[in-house]
Amino acid sequence: MxxxxxxxxxxxxxxxxxxxxxxxxxxxxxxxxxxxxxxxxxxxxxxxxxxxxxxxxxxxxxxxxxxxxxxxxxxxxxxxxxxxxxxxxxxxxxxxxxxxxxxxxxxxxxxxxxxxxxxxxxxxxxxxxxxxxxxxxxxxxxxxxxxxxxxxxxxxxxxxxxxxxxxxxxxxxxxxxxxxxxxxxxxxxxxxxxxxxxxxxxxxxxxxxxxxxxxxxxxxxxxxxxxxxxxxxxxxxxxxxxxxxxxxxxxxxxxxxxxxxxxxxxxxxxxxxxxxxxxxxxxxxxxxxxxxxxxxxxxxxxxxxxxxxxxxxxxxxxxxxxxxxxxxxxxxxxxxxxGRSDYMVTVKGTNVYPAAVENLISDVPGVSPYFQLILSREGSFDELLIRLEPDSHISSQEWDGIAEEVVRRIKDVVGVRLRAEVAAPGSLPRHDLKAERIVDLRRDEFRRELDRQGGQ
Ligand SMILES: [Zn+2]
CATH class of the missing domain: 3.40.50.12780 (ANL, N-terminal domain)
Structure with missing residues (x-):
């Protein structure tokens, strides 16, 4: 051929x-x-x-x-x-x-x-x-x-x-x-x-x-x-x-x-x-x-x-x-x-696909590809915190503006206002795989709960 x-x-x-x-x-x-x-x-x-x-x-x-x-x-x-x-x-x-x-x-x-x-x-x-x-x-x-x-x-x-x-x-x-x-x-x-x-x-x-x-x-x-x-x-x-x-x-x-x-x-x-x-x-x-x-x-x-x-x-x-x-x-x-149809969290009453949020963050100018989505549970509600890192050439005066831009884009597309935190350039973990960018504290809590039950 x-x-x-x-x-x-x-x-x-x-x-x-x-x-x-x-x-x-x-x-x-x-x-x-x-x-x-x-x-x-x-x-x-x-x-x-x-x-x-x-x-x-x-x-x-x-x-x-x-x-x-x-x-x-x-x-x-x-x-x-x-x-x-x-x-x-x-x-x-x-x-x-x-x-x-x-x-x-x-x-x-x-x-x-x-x-x-x-x-x-x-x-x-x-x-x-x-x-x-x-x-x-x-x-x-x-x-x-x-x-x-x-x-x-x-x-x-x-x-x-x-x-x-x-x-x-x-x-x-x-x-x-x-x-x-x-x-x-x-x-x-x-x-x-x-x-x-x-x-x-x-x-x-x-x-x-x-x-x-x-x-x-x-x-x-x-x-x-x-x-x-x-x-x-x-x-x-x-x-x-x-x-x-x-x-x-x-x-x-x-x-x-x-x-x-x-x-x-x-x-x-x-x-x-x-x-x-x-x-x-x-x-x-x-x-x-x-x-x-x-x-x-x-x-x-x-x-x-x-x-x-x-x-x-x-x-x-x-x-x-x-x-x-x-x-x-x-x-x-x-x-x-x-996004993923099976990986959905409910934040403030709205269904959110973490992967869709990831895609939005990646597209904001000045944001480095190393960010974390941290899922936790407050009472019976899921909380989603975004930790992001500006690109190294961005001056620290611009950091807040970038975080606001991320929050605004997510609010526009996903319909929910999430919290964004800026970390110093180079401080967030570097991973090979995207899944490691999502830190699900709820899962860890669930595991600890299972361990506790198993230990009794
Ligand atoms: Zn084509």
Whole structure:
């Protein structure tokens, strides 16, 4: 297969019209249903209990509304009851070629088995987003990430191998070492979380090094809101590295589900590996294009642990007919993920999604990416305190103004006045993962309560 000269990694697939894509999905979804029915004890039982059989699906509407939903909690429970994977797996142990886990930011990590086939498909989903930015097989990728067990960056690694480009692993090194490696190895693409990329820029500045003059031509990010979610992050990364930044939305147990749009205001679902639709989280009805709702996904990229009509709890503004302006026809998520449907707190009687607050803070000029949202409970009410850090070039006279701007934006969009506190530049913790920015004191109180009860 030759891709050279084409604007897309898979020109044919990425420009199919909606009717052609839907016809392809229906064929593939039926195959996935038959496969899971035949091979997964979990799905057979889950469906039989709900009176469902794969034969009942003759249209995409049937699929969305008749196939019982699944949730991460189902899988966590089975893994705990029957380790390591429980009855969800559809292949024998010998066919599992890679084991990864979710980061476990909201509880126990989910174990994720992959077959060889799965890793190939999962990795390929990254390439669609790389290719439209101009990344090609002659490029070289520097990974500034501690690999650990997280599926996210392993899958990017599979993608680079599939693309045929070069991998430099920077795992387990200090930020200063990453800066020196970028200068010494001369990679053309940097892969990291967006906040860690900003940390690298900060470290380079402290070392007196201007990375905008380095060999990097692209930076690509996942794991938290990045250049396709937030204009401020896109600007900081583009200017700091003198490169083009991109973003992919991944869901560890599913796939690198949505690579970035070339125009960088959102991402496109990887429709060769996933089928998805938008569901009102309360009524479970499908919503129209452009209405914020939960993204429900079925993947063709996980044959080891099939995920069918799987609730992601990501709130998205999706369009099956993309308005973004690029020529890719795949379902478009404007602004990427706008919040979480399962992680909501009630502050002063208003429902607040901490992730939405995070996105708002990130977009205020002068605010560094290192902030904390501290959740606590006052009587029977949740309290949300924002601790933020101004960028180091902001003078201390401007700090109060910045805090007020943050409070004002949140009041405008979320409808509730929260408290914001300014911390000195450099004083808040630096984390790899966005989840660590939310400090849930209520959870700790709950744990202490459990410990007390257990000790009696
Ligand atoms: Zn687009």
């Amino acid at each position: 030759s891709h050279s000269g084409a604007e897309h990694w898979n020109q044919w697939a990425e420009t199919l019209n909606r009717e052609e894509l839907d016809a392809l999905h229906l064929r593939r979804l039926k195959r996935v249903l038959d496969y899971a029915w035949a091979r997964s004890a979990f799905y057979r039982q889950h469906w039989q209990r709900a009176g469902f059989h794969p034969d009942m699906v003759q249209s995409l509407d049937d699929f969305k509304h008749r196939v019982p939903l699944t949730d991460k909690q189902d899988f966590l429970q089975m893994q705990e009851d029957f380790p390591p994977y429980g009855p969800t797996v559809a292949v024998g142990a010998a066919d599992i070629s890679h084991h990864a886990e979710t980061s476990g930011s909201t509880g126990l990590p989910l174990r994720i088995p992959f077959t060889d086939y799965d890793t190939e498909r999962y990795g390929e989903s990254w390439i669609y987003g790389w290719w439209v930015l101009g990344i090609r097989p002659h490029d070289s990728f520097y990974f500034a990430f501690n690999w650990g067990n997280y599926a996210g960056f392993w899958s990017a690694y599979w993608g680079v191998r599939r693309l045929g480009a070069t991998v430099y692993s920077g795992g387990g090194q200090t930020t200063e070492q990453h800066v020196r490696n970028i200068l010494g190895l001369k990679p053309t693409v940097l892969i990291s979380t967006p906040s860690y990329a900003l940390r690298i820029l900060e470290a380079a500045r402290e070392m007196g090094i201007d990375l905008s003059a380095s060999s990097l031509r692209f930076t690509y990010h996942a794991g938290e809101p990045g250049p396709c979610s937030l204009a401020s992050v896109r600007r900081k990364l583009d200017e700091g590295f003198g490169a083009i930044s991109g973003e992919l939305l991944g869901i560890a147990e599913v796939d690198a589900v949505a690579p970035g749009c070339r125009l960088r205001h959102g991402v496109h679902m990887s429709e060769m590996s996933n089928f998805s639709w938008s569901m009102d989280p309360r009524s479970h009805e499908e919503v129209a294009d452009g209405v914020i709702a939960e993204n429900v996904v079925t993947t063709y990229a996980n044959s080891a642990q099939p995920l069918i009509n799987y609730r992601t709890h990501d709130l998205v503004r999706a369009y099956n007919r993309p308005p973004c302006g690029c020529d890719m026809t795949w379902r478009y998520l404007d602004g990427v993920v706008l």
